[in-house]
Amino acid sequence: KGRLPGTNRVANLPLVSSAYDMVSTAYTSTKESYPYVKSVCDVAEKGMKTMAAAAVSGAQPILSKLEPQISTAKEYACRGLDKLEEKLPILQQPTDKWG
Known part of the structure; x- marks a missing residue:
């Protein structure tokens, strides 16, 4: 369909991006609220980056x-994602549109 390649395309699905935003906000809020958790998370993040x-x-x-x-694998994955998007229109809806 000529849209974004691979992981960028998945990350830009409204359902995925809104779920990521929700989790990211909760993670940041928790780090800001609890100094001990923040220090543990900072060490873990630095270790993961390294x-x-x-x-x-x-x-x-x-x-x-x-x-x-x-x-080749990326091409097959994109074709699979095309079919998945056709069969599951909910992927095009952000999490706040559920219910």
């Missing part, structure tokens, strides 16, 4: 070799 950076730098040569397979 691990992600290490994983990406280490995986880059492998990802380069797998690019054709990744591209």
Whole structure:
């Protein structure tokens, strides 16, 4: 359908983006309300960023070799998402439109 590729397309579905916004707001609010939780979350976030950076730098040569397979898998995933969007119109509704 010529829309956004892969994960960007999923993230921009109204249902997914509004659910993400809701969870993100609750997470931020909880961090601001409880200093101990904030310090634990900050340490966890820093650790995750460090691990992600290490994983990406280490995986880059492998990802380069797998690019054709990744591209094919992405194409199939986008086709599957097309069908899913057709069968589940609720994906186009933000969470606040439910009920």
